[in-house]
Amino acid sequence: MPDPRVLLGDKPEKRVLLLGNEAIARGALEAGIGVVTTYPGTPASEIADSISEIAADAGLYMEYSVNEIVAVEVAAGAASCGVRALTAMKHVGLNVASDMVMTLAYAGVRGGYVIVTADDPECYSSQNEQDNRFYALLSNLPCLEPSNPQEAKDMTLTAIEISEKLELPVLLRTTTRVSHTRGPVTYGKLSTPNLKGKFIKDVKRLVMVPANSRPKHEVLLRAMEKAKEISETSPHNNVVRKSKSKELGIISSSSAYNYATEAADLLGLDASILKLGMTHPLPEKMIEEYLKEHRKVIIVEELEPYLEMQVKAIAKDKAPDVDICGKMSKRYFPKEGEFSTLVVAKGLAVITGKELPVDFRKIKEKYAEVSKDLPARPPILCAGCPHRASLYDIRKTVGDKAIFATDIGCYALGIAPPLNVGDIMICMGASIGTAQGISKATDESTFAIIGDSTFFHAGIPGLINAVYNNHKIVIVVLDNLTTAMTGHQPHPGTGVTGMRSASKKVLIEKVAEGCGVKYVRVVDPFKVSETETAVKEALQHPGPSVLVFRAPCALVAVREKRSKGVRIEAYKTTDKCTNCMACIRLLGCPALTVENGKVNIDETLCTACGLCISVCPYKAIGGNS
């Protein structure tokens, strides 16, 4: 990864290769944003991560908040004092933050405030593929949609500008293919972060009791009328390509725009393209004119027909004769999954009657032949991962006689064989709550499996609920001392802050005790028999119990060893090995492979965690020496 200090480069016009997310971070620096908050989540993480690395040098404040709503609260508090702020989160994070965001739209802000929501079409790293542009409609907040890293940077600045003009937070909505695309970005000028502001007391504006909310709702609607004017003249909304015949038009935004342009070229279409960068509120007059100029208009957008619904509403009143094609009445394009140039080209080909210049079906058939017996390679728990030990320990103790509510994090990969731990998983923190309902409804042994960062994020209210209502569940907190899945960000249990300074650790076991849990144990999951005892005792306990399984993430542990120059001596099978396959069948560790019927330990992957030694019935695995 590039040195994040690249983002502090003070040469305007410099052209640098940046990830979309890094470009947003650069935009924040150019906009003089003083407060950046986040809860990490793919595909948004690198926005705040790159800021965290340079926050002290840049002179701004950055924090990893405990969850997304707290992140918005902290930033909104600062923005209400006139400080410019940015909060970054993944799409589902906005669900968590939505309670605050919906009414913050009424109260408004004084300093410019950008809320970045990174959507994940195709669920590359997410539990759903919701289209967060609807939050813009729902909340009445302006929304910008960049299509590449340069625009991601530029629109961060535009968002701050609009936010201050309207005194409203502005949503900046990306997708995986914007956030995680690298492209050239030309720098603008850096600004000095405005870190300090003034809180001006104004109860009517800031205290959202009904008597104040009613008039503030009107204020919000008036601001959105102004936002429409901004949208009409925004440089981000424009016809980027004109057709010769005026027959065919394409309206598109975000990553879909890139595919639309290339697909139109692939088919050799004579089509004009209206590119929308500000998609809430839409430039209605601009769209009206565009519709009137064309006989047929195709809407190309990923996920929901957000633009199509609104464009059709405009057309009904203003341009009823134009033929609008998208995904509503006829599904020329899918609503699910991410787009590609091919997906868009296929839809455009059907609508226009053009032929694809390449026989993609032939490629597909040929590919199907060579790939049909190819072994799958889904993501799995890493070699040496403490979660493997934890989930193995639990399985070993309870066998098949338990129900496992699991949660969002690497350990969700434990649903794969041979561990098979995970029977229900919905959203952050839900393991603890769903386990309670399952336990009540079945009287079976019920476990909630939750990671450390997820526990802090959304687990604690559920824990208190379990204590107060005396639900008999075993809550296992898999504490690998980091937020692993999203790139090893700190959390309250790590003792490190977003400013990279030290802080006092919040200990999960103390939280549990403080909430009134009577059975709390901390164990090392690699000590299999001790862990087994703790699980048995927890199951015997009449109320909720908490087991903290604590061992560092293997990726972090290996990295630390490497940086200290400590050699990792991989384990080997000895001549006692009978190739009984117990280690393979019980653990599913990627370092354990089979070559010609024999067990082999991959020395480049093995981290010498020793879990396979614990399960080998013949004591046939040993050290290198």
Place this chain on the structure above:
Amino acid sequence: MKTDEFNIVLSGVGGQGTLLAAEILGTAAVKEGLNVRVSEIHGMAQRGGAVVSTVRIGENVQAPTILEGQADVLIGFEPIETVRSLRFASEKTVVLMSDERISPSELAAKEMSYPDMEGIVEKIHRFTGKIIIVETEKLAREAGSTLSQNIVLLGALAATEKVPIKNESLIQAVEALVPSKHVNMNVKAFELGYEYVKKMKVHV
């Protein structure tokens, strides 16, 4: 099809350094004033799973991902993953493949061995005859660390003289992006990969 763009697919296993290799290519392209898009997948998909990055160079390139059959070069960091990305290949594609095999867990679960290399090469041949197999592990070890196999492949790529980027730009990008204490080792890895392919005297 358009000829004013150059498309590279990097296909491997999470942890093999495909992301870094793609970023090096993109950085070198920007250094030469070219337009480029690099696609990456982060997060859950990275955990030992199959990962594909793409690098597209060309003035009119906008989408970060590549159309089926349109790769100019397919860099396979691992044989099975090379086959998995063959949908991007056609007769024009140069396949640069590491011989480093990483057994997918599914094989171990079924107590099966890794498929034989002849079968893998035969499958690639159904798409293109332009295959170069690189002994990345051996060369990276010689350079100083097996972790530099991704850079060995970049050196090998440079030796094919297919990419519209100068060698010195690629080496500068390697120097800029690898950890400072490993710069010499990685430059060595690049050179070893380069020489390995040059010595083959293949025409692709």
